[in-house]
Amino acid sequence: MYVVATPASNGIAARLARAIKADLVIVESKTFPDGETYVRVPQRLNDTVVVVHSLHPPQDSNFLKLLLVLDAVRGAGAREVVAVVPYLAYARQDKRFLEGEPVSVGVVLKSIEAAGASALVAVDIHAPKSLDQWLTIPHANAMPVPELAEYFKGKLQGDAIVLAPDAGALERAKLAASVLGVDYDYIEKRRDRVTGEVQALPKSLDVMDKTVLIVDDIISTGGTIALASKSALENGAREVYAACTHALLVSGALDKIYAAGVSDVVATDTVPSPVSKVSAVRSVIRALKEIGFIE
Protein backbone atom coordinates (compact mmCIF):
# COMPACT_ATOMS: atom_id res chain seq x y z
CA MET A 1 0.00 0.00 0.00
CA TYR A 2 1.13 3.54 -0.83
CA VAL A 3 0.21 6.78 0.92
CA VAL A 4 0.40 9.80 -1.38
CA ALA A 5 1.20 13.20 0.11
CA THR A 6 0.23 16.40 -1.72
CA PRO A 7 0.85 20.07 -0.87
CA ALA A 8 -2.44 19.91 1.12
CA SER A 9 -1.70 16.83 3.24
CA ASN A 10 -0.53 18.88 6.26
CA GLY A 11 1.67 16.08 7.54
CA ILE A 12 -1.24 13.66 7.91
CA ALA A 13 -0.02 11.59 4.94
CA ALA A 14 3.44 11.06 6.39
CA ARG A 15 2.08 10.25 9.87
CA LEU A 16 -0.38 7.80 8.33
CA ALA A 17 2.30 6.09 6.22
CA ARG A 18 4.50 5.68 9.28
CA ALA A 19 1.64 4.36 11.42
CA ILE A 20 0.44 1.75 8.92
CA LYS A 21 3.93 0.97 7.55
CA ALA A 22 3.06 2.00 3.98
CA ASP A 23 5.39 3.67 1.48
CA LEU A 24 5.07 7.45 1.35
CA VAL A 25 5.07 9.04 -2.11
CA ILE A 26 5.27 12.83 -2.39
CA VAL A 27 3.51 14.44 -5.35
CA GLU A 28 5.45 17.07 -7.31
CA SER A 29 3.47 20.26 -7.80
CA LYS A 30 3.96 23.66 -9.37
CA THR A 31 1.95 26.53 -10.80
CA PHE A 32 2.42 27.66 -14.41
CA PRO A 33 2.82 31.40 -15.16
CA ASP A 34 -0.82 31.55 -16.35
CA GLY A 35 -2.07 30.13 -13.02
CA GLU A 36 -2.70 26.50 -13.99
CA THR A 37 -1.67 23.81 -11.54
CA TYR A 38 0.70 21.01 -12.53
CA VAL A 39 1.05 17.81 -10.52
CA ARG A 40 3.02 14.65 -11.09
CA VAL A 41 3.32 11.37 -9.23
CA PRO A 42 7.04 10.50 -9.36
CA GLN A 43 6.75 6.71 -9.54
CA ARG A 44 4.56 3.72 -10.55
CA LEU A 45 1.94 2.78 -7.94
CA ASN A 46 0.83 -0.76 -8.74
CA ASP A 47 -1.04 -1.30 -5.47
CA THR A 48 -3.77 0.21 -3.29
CA VAL A 49 -3.16 3.94 -2.85
CA VAL A 50 -4.35 6.31 -0.13
CA VAL A 51 -4.28 9.97 -1.21
CA VAL A 52 -4.42 12.48 1.65
CA HIS A 53 -5.48 15.93 0.47
CA SER A 54 -7.41 18.55 2.39
CA LEU A 55 -9.75 21.11 0.80
CA HIS A 56 -8.89 24.01 3.10
CA PRO A 57 -8.45 27.54 1.67
CA PRO A 58 -7.74 28.15 -1.15
CA GLN A 59 -10.58 25.64 -1.43
CA ASP A 60 -11.22 25.85 -5.17
CA SER A 61 -7.58 25.41 -6.07
CA ASN A 62 -7.20 22.52 -3.64
CA PHE A 63 -10.37 20.95 -5.06
CA LEU A 64 -9.06 20.83 -8.63
CA LYS A 65 -5.63 19.74 -7.38
CA LEU A 66 -7.25 16.75 -5.66
CA LEU A 67 -9.00 15.75 -8.89
CA LEU A 68 -5.72 16.05 -10.82
CA VAL A 69 -3.85 13.95 -8.24
CA LEU A 70 -6.54 11.25 -8.32
CA ASP A 71 -6.29 11.08 -12.11
CA ALA A 72 -2.49 11.01 -11.99
CA VAL A 73 -2.51 8.25 -9.36
CA ARG A 74 -4.88 6.18 -11.51
CA GLY A 75 -2.61 6.75 -14.50
CA ALA A 76 0.37 5.60 -12.42
CA GLY A 77 -1.21 2.17 -12.06
CA ALA A 78 -3.11 2.38 -8.75
CA ARG A 79 -5.61 -0.46 -8.35
CA GLU A 80 -7.81 1.15 -5.72
CA VAL A 81 -7.59 4.75 -4.60
CA VAL A 82 -8.85 5.89 -1.21
CA ALA A 83 -9.29 9.67 -1.07
CA VAL A 84 -8.74 10.90 2.49
CA VAL A 85 -10.12 14.45 2.57
CA PRO A 86 -9.42 15.87 6.05
CA TYR A 87 -11.34 19.10 5.47
CA LEU A 88 -14.14 18.82 2.95
CA ALA A 89 -14.96 22.31 1.72
CA TYR A 90 -18.52 23.23 0.75
CA ALA A 91 -19.92 20.59 3.17
CA ARG A 92 -22.24 23.16 4.78
CA GLN A 93 -24.09 23.76 1.49
CA ASP A 94 -25.67 20.30 1.77
CA LYS A 95 -29.11 21.17 0.43
CA ARG A 96 -30.92 23.84 -1.58
CA PHE A 97 -31.75 26.14 1.37
CA LEU A 98 -33.25 28.54 -1.16
CA GLU A 99 -34.60 27.63 -4.57
CA GLY A 100 -31.96 28.13 -7.25
CA GLU A 101 -29.01 27.19 -5.05
CA PRO A 102 -26.64 24.31 -5.83
CA VAL A 103 -26.03 21.37 -3.52
CA SER A 104 -22.34 22.23 -3.43
CA VAL A 105 -21.23 19.24 -1.35
CA GLY A 106 -22.86 16.97 -3.93
CA VAL A 107 -20.93 18.66 -6.72
CA VAL A 108 -17.65 18.21 -4.83
CA LEU A 109 -18.27 14.58 -3.89
CA LYS A 110 -19.49 13.53 -7.36
CA SER A 111 -16.40 15.10 -8.96
CA ILE A 112 -14.07 13.26 -6.58
CA GLU A 113 -15.74 9.97 -7.45
CA ALA A 114 -15.69 10.78 -11.20
CA ALA A 115 -11.95 11.58 -11.00
CA GLY A 116 -11.17 8.05 -9.85
CA ALA A 117 -11.64 7.64 -6.08
CA SER A 118 -12.76 4.13 -5.17
CA ALA A 119 -13.40 5.03 -1.52
CA LEU A 120 -13.52 8.24 0.51
CA VAL A 121 -12.72 9.16 4.10
CA ALA A 122 -13.84 12.55 5.37
CA VAL A 123 -13.02 13.93 8.81
CA ASP A 124 -15.88 15.26 10.93
CA ILE A 125 -17.87 16.33 7.86
CA HIS A 126 -20.65 18.83 8.55
CA ALA A 127 -23.44 16.35 7.74
CA PRO A 128 -22.23 12.74 7.48
CA LYS A 129 -25.37 11.82 5.51
CA SER A 130 -23.98 13.86 2.59
CA LEU A 131 -21.55 10.98 2.03
CA ASP A 132 -24.42 8.45 1.79
CA GLN A 133 -26.38 10.77 -0.43
CA TRP A 134 -23.77 11.67 -3.05
CA LEU A 135 -21.29 8.79 -3.18
CA THR A 136 -21.73 5.31 -4.61
CA ILE A 137 -18.24 4.28 -3.37
CA PRO A 138 -17.46 3.06 0.19
CA HIS A 139 -16.98 5.93 2.64
CA ALA A 140 -16.49 6.75 6.30
CA ASN A 141 -16.48 9.83 8.49
CA ALA A 142 -13.46 9.94 10.82
CA MET A 143 -14.14 11.52 14.22
CA PRO A 144 -11.08 13.01 15.96
CA VAL A 145 -13.11 14.21 18.98
CA PRO A 146 -11.54 11.67 21.39
CA GLU A 147 -8.09 13.02 20.48
CA LEU A 148 -9.25 16.62 20.97
CA ALA A 149 -10.72 15.69 24.36
CA GLU A 150 -7.53 13.88 25.41
CA TYR A 151 -5.59 17.08 24.80
CA PHE A 152 -7.52 18.58 27.73
CA LYS A 153 -7.01 15.69 30.16
CA GLY A 154 -5.33 17.09 33.26
CA LYS A 155 -5.67 20.66 31.92
CA LEU A 156 -9.21 21.43 33.10
CA GLN A 157 -9.16 22.58 36.74
CA GLY A 158 -12.03 21.76 39.17
CA ASP A 159 -15.51 20.84 37.93
CA ALA A 160 -15.65 20.86 34.13
CA ILE A 161 -18.44 20.72 31.57
CA VAL A 162 -18.38 20.26 27.81
CA LEU A 163 -20.72 22.41 25.74
CA ALA A 164 -21.92 22.10 22.18
CA PRO A 165 -22.65 25.43 20.43
CA ASP A 166 -26.10 24.14 19.42
CA ALA A 167 -28.39 21.14 19.83
CA GLY A 168 -27.26 19.71 16.47
CA ALA A 169 -23.67 19.43 17.70
CA LEU A 170 -24.58 17.63 20.94
CA GLU A 171 -23.18 14.23 19.92
CA ARG A 172 -19.71 15.71 19.52
CA ALA A 173 -19.90 17.24 23.04
CA LYS A 174 -21.20 13.95 24.47
CA LEU A 175 -18.24 12.08 22.99
CA ALA A 176 -15.72 14.57 24.38
CA ALA A 177 -17.44 14.54 27.78
CA SER A 178 -17.31 10.75 27.99
CA VAL A 179 -13.55 10.80 27.34
CA LEU A 180 -13.10 13.42 30.07
CA GLY A 181 -15.66 11.88 32.46
CA VAL A 182 -17.62 15.13 32.84
CA ASP A 183 -21.12 16.48 32.10
CA TYR A 184 -22.21 17.97 28.81
CA ASP A 185 -24.94 20.20 27.46
CA TYR A 186 -25.70 22.43 24.50
CA ILE A 187 -25.83 26.19 24.34
CA GLU A 188 -28.99 28.22 23.82
CA LYS A 189 -29.09 31.90 22.95
CA ARG A 190 -31.31 34.04 25.22
CA ARG A 191 -32.00 37.76 25.17
CA ASP A 192 -31.96 39.43 28.61
CA ARG A 193 -35.37 41.10 29.12
CA VAL A 194 -33.87 44.00 31.04
CA THR A 195 -30.61 44.80 29.22
CA GLY A 196 -31.48 43.40 25.78
CA GLU A 197 -28.10 41.69 25.77
CA VAL A 198 -27.85 38.32 24.02
CA GLN A 199 -26.34 35.56 26.13
CA ALA A 200 -25.32 32.07 25.02
CA LEU A 201 -25.58 29.70 27.99
CA PRO A 202 -26.08 25.97 28.57
CA LYS A 203 -29.67 24.78 28.16
CA SER A 204 -29.81 23.00 31.58
CA LEU A 205 -26.44 23.15 33.37
CA ASP A 206 -25.02 25.98 35.47
CA VAL A 207 -21.58 27.39 34.59
CA MET A 208 -20.88 28.92 38.05
CA ASP A 209 -17.36 27.94 39.21
CA LYS A 210 -17.08 25.48 36.31
CA THR A 211 -14.36 25.07 33.71
CA VAL A 212 -16.09 25.16 30.34
CA LEU A 213 -14.91 23.40 27.19
CA ILE A 214 -16.79 24.33 24.03
CA VAL A 215 -16.50 21.71 21.28
CA ASP A 216 -17.50 22.47 17.68
CA ASP A 217 -16.80 21.10 14.21
CA ILE A 218 -15.67 24.35 12.54
CA ILE A 219 -14.50 27.67 13.94
CA SER A 220 -14.81 30.18 11.11
CA THR A 221 -15.38 33.79 12.21
CA GLY A 222 -15.18 32.82 15.92
CA GLY A 223 -18.41 34.70 16.68
CA THR A 224 -20.20 31.75 18.26
CA ILE A 225 -17.28 30.83 20.51
CA ALA A 226 -16.68 34.47 21.52
CA LEU A 227 -20.30 35.00 22.53
CA ALA A 228 -20.45 31.71 24.46
CA SER A 229 -17.21 32.55 26.28
CA LYS A 230 -18.34 36.02 27.30
CA SER A 231 -21.66 34.66 28.55
CA ALA A 232 -20.02 31.86 30.54
CA LEU A 233 -17.49 34.16 32.22
CA GLU A 234 -20.17 36.76 33.03
CA ASN A 235 -22.15 33.98 34.70
CA GLY A 236 -19.32 32.84 36.94
CA ALA A 237 -17.41 30.28 34.88
CA ARG A 238 -13.87 29.76 36.15
CA GLU A 239 -12.23 29.37 32.75
CA VAL A 240 -13.27 28.74 29.13
CA TYR A 241 -11.55 26.55 26.56
CA ALA A 242 -12.51 25.82 22.98
CA ALA A 243 -11.81 22.86 20.71
CA CYS A 244 -12.77 22.25 17.13
CA THR A 245 -11.91 19.86 14.34
CA HIS A 246 -11.48 22.42 11.55
CA ALA A 247 -9.82 25.75 12.44
CA LEU A 248 -10.80 27.81 9.41
CA LEU A 249 -10.29 30.99 11.47
CA VAL A 250 -11.03 33.72 8.95
CA SER A 251 -9.09 36.94 9.38
CA GLY A 252 -9.25 38.21 12.98
CA ALA A 253 -11.05 35.19 14.43
CA LEU A 254 -8.37 34.16 16.93
CA ASP A 255 -8.07 37.64 18.41
CA LYS A 256 -11.86 37.84 18.69
CA ILE A 257 -11.87 34.52 20.57
CA TYR A 258 -9.01 35.35 22.95
CA ALA A 259 -10.47 38.84 23.52
CA ALA A 260 -13.67 37.11 24.68
CA GLY A 261 -11.69 35.48 27.50
CA VAL A 262 -11.03 32.02 26.04
CA SER A 263 -7.87 30.60 27.69
CA ASP A 264 -6.86 28.22 24.89
CA VAL A 265 -8.17 27.05 21.53
CA VAL A 266 -7.23 23.73 20.01
CA ALA A 267 -7.98 22.19 16.63
CA THR A 268 -6.84 19.24 14.55
CA ASP A 269 -4.48 19.42 11.60
CA THR A 270 -7.20 19.14 8.92
CA VAL A 271 -6.74 22.88 8.25
CA PRO A 272 -3.39 24.66 8.82
CA SER A 273 -3.67 27.24 11.62
CA PRO A 274 -1.74 28.47 14.68
CA VAL A 275 -3.92 26.21 16.90
CA SER A 276 -3.91 23.00 14.82
CA LYS A 277 -2.05 21.05 17.51
CA VAL A 278 -3.85 17.68 17.51
CA SER A 279 -3.42 15.27 14.61
CA ALA A 280 -6.49 13.73 13.01
CA VAL A 281 -4.37 10.78 11.87
CA ARG A 282 -5.64 8.32 14.50
CA SER A 283 -9.24 9.01 13.52
CA VAL A 284 -8.31 8.49 9.86
CA ILE A 285 -6.80 5.11 10.74
CA ARG A 286 -10.04 4.10 12.53
CA ALA A 287 -12.03 5.14 9.45
CA LEU A 288 -9.75 3.19 7.07
CA LYS A 289 -10.29 0.12 9.28
CA GLU A 290 -14.05 0.73 9.22
CA ILE A 291 -14.14 0.51 5.41
CA GLY A 292 -11.74 -2.43 5.37
CA PHE A 293 -8.68 -0.84 3.74
CA ILE A 294 -6.39 -1.65 6.65
CA GLU A 295 -6.68 -4.31 9.34
Next chain:
Amino acid sequence: MYVVATPASNGIAARLARAIKADLVIVESKTFPDGETYVRVPQRLNDTVVVVHSLHPPQDSNFLKLLLVLDAVRGAGAREVVAVVPYLAYARQDKRFLEGEPVSVGVVLKSIEAAGASALVAVDIHAPKSLDQWLTIPHANAMPVPELAEYFKGKLQGDAIVLAPDAGALERAKLAASVLGVDYDYIEKRRDRVTGEVQALPKSLDVMDKTVLIVDDIISTGGTIALASKSALENGAREVYAACTHALLVSGALDKIYAAGVSDVVATDTVPSPVSKVSAVRSVIRALKEIGFIE
Protein backbone atom coordinates in the same frame (compact mmCIF):
# COMPACT_ATOMS: atom_id res chain seq x y z
CA MET B 1 -34.76 28.81 -24.10
CA TYR B 2 -32.81 30.60 -21.39
CA VAL B 3 -29.25 31.88 -21.53
CA VAL B 4 -27.59 32.02 -18.11
CA ALA B 5 -24.88 34.63 -17.48
CA THR B 6 -22.33 34.14 -14.70
CA PRO B 7 -19.49 36.37 -13.44
CA ALA B 8 -17.31 34.66 -16.09
CA SER B 9 -19.55 35.16 -19.14
CA ASN B 10 -17.69 38.30 -20.32
CA GLY B 11 -20.75 39.64 -22.12
CA ILE B 12 -21.01 36.63 -24.41
CA ALA B 13 -24.15 35.39 -22.59
CA ALA B 14 -26.03 38.66 -23.10
CA ARG B 15 -24.94 38.97 -26.74
CA LEU B 16 -26.01 35.36 -27.34
CA ALA B 17 -29.40 35.84 -25.67
CA ARG B 18 -30.05 38.92 -27.78
CA ALA B 19 -28.96 37.22 -31.01
CA ILE B 20 -31.09 34.09 -30.53
CA LYS B 21 -33.98 35.92 -28.80
CA ALA B 22 -33.71 33.88 -25.58
CA ASP B 23 -34.34 35.15 -22.04
CA LEU B 24 -31.19 36.20 -20.21
CA VAL B 25 -30.90 35.11 -16.55
CA ILE B 26 -28.07 36.52 -14.44
CA VAL B 27 -26.66 34.27 -11.69
CA GLU B 28 -26.17 35.83 -8.24
CA SER B 29 -22.72 35.17 -6.86
CA LYS B 30 -20.72 36.05 -3.78
CA THR B 31 -17.75 34.81 -1.78
CA PHE B 32 -18.13 33.84 1.89
CA PRO B 33 -15.56 35.15 4.43
CA ASP B 34 -13.84 31.75 4.46
CA GLY B 35 -13.36 31.84 0.67
CA GLU B 36 -16.19 29.55 -0.47
CA THR B 37 -18.20 30.59 -3.50
CA TYR B 38 -21.97 30.97 -3.36
CA VAL B 39 -24.12 31.05 -6.48
CA ARG B 40 -27.87 31.19 -6.98
CA VAL B 41 -30.11 31.13 -10.02
CA PRO B 42 -32.82 33.72 -9.29
CA GLN B 43 -35.75 31.99 -11.04
CA ARG B 44 -37.22 28.71 -12.28
CA LEU B 45 -35.84 27.52 -15.63
CA ASN B 46 -38.28 24.96 -17.00
CA ASP B 47 -36.78 24.87 -20.49
CA THR B 48 -33.51 24.30 -22.34
CA VAL B 49 -30.76 26.34 -20.73
CA VAL B 50 -27.46 27.58 -22.17
CA VAL B 51 -24.88 28.44 -19.49
CA VAL B 52 -22.01 30.64 -20.69
CA HIS B 53 -19.03 30.48 -18.34
CA SER B 54 -15.35 30.82 -19.21
CA LEU B 55 -12.52 29.14 -17.31
CA HIS B 56 -10.02 31.99 -17.58
CA PRO B 57 -7.86 32.92 -14.56
CA PRO B 58 -8.55 32.37 -11.73
CA GLN B 59 -9.09 29.05 -13.50
CA ASP B 60 -9.64 26.81 -10.47
CA SER B 61 -12.21 29.11 -8.93
CA ASN B 62 -14.02 29.53 -12.23
CA PHE B 63 -13.97 25.75 -12.70
CA LEU B 64 -15.76 25.03 -9.42
CA LYS B 65 -18.11 27.96 -10.03
CA LEU B 66 -19.15 26.41 -13.36
CA LEU B 67 -19.92 23.09 -11.66
CA LEU B 68 -21.99 24.87 -8.99
CA VAL B 69 -23.93 26.85 -11.61
CA LEU B 70 -24.66 23.68 -13.62
CA ASP B 71 -26.00 21.99 -10.48
CA ALA B 72 -28.06 25.05 -9.55
CA VAL B 73 -29.50 25.30 -13.07
CA ARG B 74 -30.48 21.62 -12.95
CA GLY B 75 -32.11 22.18 -9.55
CA ALA B 76 -34.03 25.14 -10.99
CA GLY B 77 -35.79 22.79 -13.41
CA ALA B 78 -33.68 22.97 -16.57
CA ARG B 79 -34.50 20.13 -18.99
CA GLU B 80 -31.29 20.25 -21.00
CA VAL B 81 -28.22 22.27 -20.13
CA VAL B 82 -25.68 23.32 -22.75
CA ALA B 83 -22.40 24.42 -21.16
CA VAL B 84 -20.70 27.02 -23.37
CA VAL B 85 -17.12 27.26 -22.10
CA PRO B 86 -15.39 30.02 -24.11
CA TYR B 87 -11.95 29.39 -22.61
CA LEU B 88 -11.38 25.84 -21.43
CA ALA B 89 -8.52 25.87 -18.95
CA TYR B 90 -6.13 22.92 -18.71
CA ALA B 91 -6.80 22.01 -22.38
CA ARG B 92 -3.07 21.89 -23.13
CA GLN B 93 -2.53 19.04 -20.63
CA ASP B 94 -4.37 16.65 -22.97
CA LYS B 95 -2.19 13.58 -22.41
CA ARG B 96 0.33 12.14 -19.98
CA PHE B 97 3.43 13.74 -21.54
CA LEU B 98 5.44 12.20 -18.70
CA GLU B 99 4.47 9.15 -16.70
CA GLY B 100 2.70 10.14 -13.49
CA GLU B 101 0.99 13.21 -14.94
CA PRO B 102 -2.79 13.66 -15.01
CA VAL B 103 -4.81 14.20 -18.18
CA SER B 104 -6.07 17.49 -16.81
CA VAL B 105 -8.46 18.29 -19.66
CA GLY B 106 -10.12 14.91 -19.07
CA VAL B 107 -10.60 15.71 -15.39
CA VAL B 108 -12.17 19.07 -16.26
CA LEU B 109 -14.47 17.70 -18.98
CA LYS B 110 -15.63 14.68 -16.94
CA SER B 111 -16.49 16.93 -13.99
CA ILE B 112 -18.53 19.28 -16.20
CA GLU B 113 -20.49 16.31 -17.54
CA ALA B 114 -20.95 14.83 -14.03
CA ALA B 115 -22.25 18.20 -12.75
CA GLY B 116 -25.15 18.09 -15.18
CA ALA B 117 -24.17 19.39 -18.64
CA SER B 118 -26.10 17.65 -21.42
CA ALA B 119 -24.01 19.24 -24.18
CA LEU B 120 -20.83 21.30 -24.36
CA VAL B 121 -19.50 24.00 -26.66
CA ALA B 122 -15.85 24.97 -26.38
CA VAL B 123 -14.22 27.78 -28.35
CA ASP B 124 -11.01 27.01 -30.26
CA ILE B 125 -9.97 24.34 -27.75
CA HIS B 126 -6.28 23.37 -27.91
CA ALA B 127 -7.01 19.85 -29.21
CA PRO B 128 -10.60 19.37 -30.42
CA LYS B 129 -10.21 15.59 -30.11
CA SER B 130 -10.15 16.03 -26.30
CA LEU B 131 -13.90 16.64 -26.55
CA ASP B 132 -14.45 13.33 -28.37
CA GLN B 133 -12.18 11.53 -25.97
CA TRP B 134 -13.61 12.67 -22.63
CA LEU B 135 -17.26 13.53 -23.21
CA THR B 136 -20.19 11.22 -23.83
CA ILE B 137 -22.54 14.22 -24.38
CA PRO B 138 -22.92 16.11 -27.70
CA HIS B 139 -20.21 18.73 -28.20
CA ALA B 140 -18.77 21.19 -30.70
CA ASN B 141 -15.71 23.37 -31.05
CA ALA B 142 -16.59 26.96 -32.07
CA MET B 143 -14.02 28.63 -34.33
CA PRO B 144 -13.95 32.46 -34.19
CA VAL B 145 -11.08 32.72 -36.67
CA PRO B 146 -13.26 34.22 -39.46
CA GLU B 147 -14.29 37.02 -37.08
CA LEU B 148 -10.66 37.64 -36.06
CA ALA B 149 -9.67 37.78 -39.75
CA GLU B 150 -12.53 40.15 -40.59
CA TYR B 151 -11.18 42.57 -37.99
CA PHE B 152 -8.12 42.99 -40.23
CA LYS B 153 -10.01 43.52 -43.51
CA GLY B 154 -8.90 46.87 -44.91
CA LYS B 155 -6.26 47.26 -42.17
CA LEU B 156 -3.43 45.28 -43.79
CA GLN B 157 -1.49 47.51 -46.24
CA GLY B 158 0.07 46.10 -49.42
CA ASP B 159 0.85 42.40 -49.85
CA ALA B 160 -0.13 40.44 -46.74
CA ILE B 161 0.54 36.91 -45.48
CA VAL B 162 -0.94 34.99 -42.58
CA LEU B 163 1.45 32.93 -40.46
CA ALA B 164 0.84 30.13 -37.99
CA PRO B 165 3.40 29.92 -35.16
CA ASP B 166 3.92 26.21 -35.89
CA ALA B 167 2.87 23.50 -38.33
CA GLY B 168 0.17 22.25 -35.92
CA ALA B 169 -1.62 25.61 -36.07
CA LEU B 170 -1.65 25.79 -39.86
CA GLU B 171 -5.40 25.15 -40.29
CA ARG B 172 -6.19 28.29 -38.26
CA ALA B 173 -3.87 30.39 -40.48
CA LYS B 174 -5.38 28.84 -43.61
CA LEU B 175 -8.89 29.79 -42.46
CA ALA B 176 -7.85 33.38 -41.69
CA ALA B 177 -6.00 33.64 -45.03
CA SER B 178 -9.03 32.46 -46.99
CA VAL B 179 -11.20 35.16 -45.38
CA LEU B 180 -8.57 37.80 -46.23
CA GLY B 181 -7.75 36.34 -49.66
CA VAL B 182 -4.00 36.17 -49.01
CA ASP B 183 -1.26 33.52 -48.72
CA TYR B 184 -0.44 31.58 -45.57
CA ASP B 185 2.44 29.59 -44.15
CA TYR B 186 3.79 28.37 -40.84
CA ILE B 187 6.80 29.57 -38.90
CA GLU B 188 9.95 27.54 -38.39
CA LYS B 189 12.69 28.36 -35.92
CA ARG B 190 16.22 28.47 -37.38
CA ARG B 191 19.55 29.24 -35.77
CA ASP B 192 21.84 31.53 -37.80
CA ARG B 193 25.12 29.64 -38.37
CA VAL B 194 27.20 32.81 -38.14
CA THR B 195 25.60 34.84 -35.34
CA GLY B 196 23.95 31.98 -33.40
CA GLU B 197 20.77 34.07 -33.26
CA VAL B 198 17.46 32.21 -33.37
CA GLN B 199 15.03 33.42 -36.00
CA ALA B 200 11.40 32.43 -36.49
CA LEU B 201 10.50 32.80 -40.16
CA PRO B 202 7.96 31.34 -42.60
CA LYS B 203 8.81 27.85 -43.85
CA SER B 204 8.42 28.74 -47.57
CA LEU B 205 7.26 32.33 -48.03
CA ASP B 206 9.34 35.51 -48.01
CA VAL B 207 8.36 38.35 -45.64
CA MET B 208 10.19 41.13 -47.57
CA ASP B 209 7.84 44.13 -48.01
CA LYS B 210 4.93 42.05 -46.72
CA THR B 211 2.41 42.83 -44.00
CA VAL B 212 2.46 39.85 -41.65
CA LEU B 213 -0.49 38.62 -39.55
CA ILE B 214 0.39 35.92 -37.01
CA VAL B 215 -2.64 33.87 -35.91
CA ASP B 216 -2.51 31.62 -32.83
CA ASP B 217 -4.97 30.00 -30.41
CA ILE B 218 -3.44 31.28 -27.16
CA ILE B 219 -1.04 34.10 -26.38
CA SER B 220 0.32 33.41 -22.90
CA THR B 221 3.81 34.80 -22.24
CA GLY B 222 3.98 36.38 -25.71
CA GLY B 223 7.43 34.87 -26.32
CA THR B 224 6.48 33.13 -29.58
CA ILE B 225 4.84 36.22 -31.08
CA ALA B 226 7.69 38.49 -29.98
CA LEU B 227 10.34 36.29 -31.59
CA ALA B 228 8.35 35.92 -34.83
CA SER B 229 7.78 39.69 -35.01
CA LYS B 230 11.45 40.54 -34.50
CA SER B 231 12.51 38.01 -37.14
CA ALA B 232 9.95 39.24 -39.68
CA LEU B 233 10.90 42.91 -39.23
CA GLU B 234 14.64 42.11 -39.41
CA ASN B 235 13.94 40.34 -42.70
CA GLY B 236 12.17 43.26 -44.30
CA ALA B 237 8.53 42.85 -43.29
CA ARG B 238 6.56 46.08 -43.61
CA GLU B 239 4.42 45.61 -40.51
CA VAL B 240 3.46 42.80 -38.12
CA TYR B 241 0.05 42.13 -36.56
CA ALA B 242 -1.03 39.38 -34.21
CA ALA B 243 -4.40 37.76 -33.55
CA CYS B 244 -5.39 35.04 -31.14
CA THR B 245 -8.53 33.50 -29.74
CA HIS B 246 -7.51 33.44 -26.08
CA ALA B 247 -5.50 36.40 -24.74
CA LEU B 248 -4.17 34.91 -21.50
CA LEU B 249 -1.36 37.47 -21.54
CA VAL B 250 0.49 36.67 -18.34
CA SER B 251 2.14 39.59 -16.59
CA GLY B 252 4.26 41.67 -19.00
CA ALA B 253 3.24 39.82 -22.18
CA LEU B 254 1.69 42.79 -23.98
CA ASP B 255 4.72 45.00 -23.44
CA LYS B 256 6.98 42.22 -24.65
CA ILE B 257 4.87 41.90 -27.81
CA TYR B 258 4.68 45.63 -28.59
CA ALA B 259 8.40 46.01 -27.79
CA ALA B 260 9.08 43.40 -30.48
CA GLY B 261 7.51 45.71 -33.04
CA VAL B 262 3.98 44.29 -33.33
CA SER B 263 1.63 47.08 -34.50
CA ASP B 264 -1.59 45.68 -33.03
CA VAL B 265 -2.78 42.58 -31.17
CA VAL B 266 -6.35 41.40 -31.26
CA ALA B 267 -8.15 38.61 -29.41
CA THR B 268 -11.69 37.41 -28.80
CA ASP B 269 -13.64 37.94 -25.58
CA THR B 270 -13.17 34.38 -24.27
CA VAL B 271 -10.62 35.79 -21.79
CA PRO B 272 -10.83 39.36 -20.45
CA SER B 273 -7.84 41.44 -21.60
CA PRO B 274 -7.01 44.90 -23.00
CA VAL B 275 -7.04 43.42 -26.53
CA SER B 276 -10.20 41.25 -26.39
CA LYS B 277 -11.98 43.32 -29.01
CA VAL B 278 -13.69 40.66 -31.16
CA SER B 279 -16.66 38.71 -29.81
CA ALA B 280 -16.69 34.93 -30.08
CA VAL B 281 -20.50 34.99 -29.95
CA ARG B 282 -21.04 34.36 -33.69
CA SER B 283 -18.83 31.27 -33.56
CA VAL B 284 -20.78 30.05 -30.52
CA ILE B 285 -24.03 30.44 -32.46
CA ARG B 286 -22.60 28.37 -35.34
CA ALA B 287 -21.58 25.65 -32.84
CA LEU B 288 -25.01 25.62 -31.16
CA LYS B 289 -26.54 25.12 -34.63
CA GLU B 290 -24.06 22.33 -35.34
CA ILE B 291 -25.26 20.33 -32.31
CA GLY B 292 -28.90 21.17 -33.02
CA PHE B 293 -29.72 23.40 -30.05
CA ILE B 294 -30.77 26.33 -32.22
CA GLU B 295 -31.99 26.43 -35.81
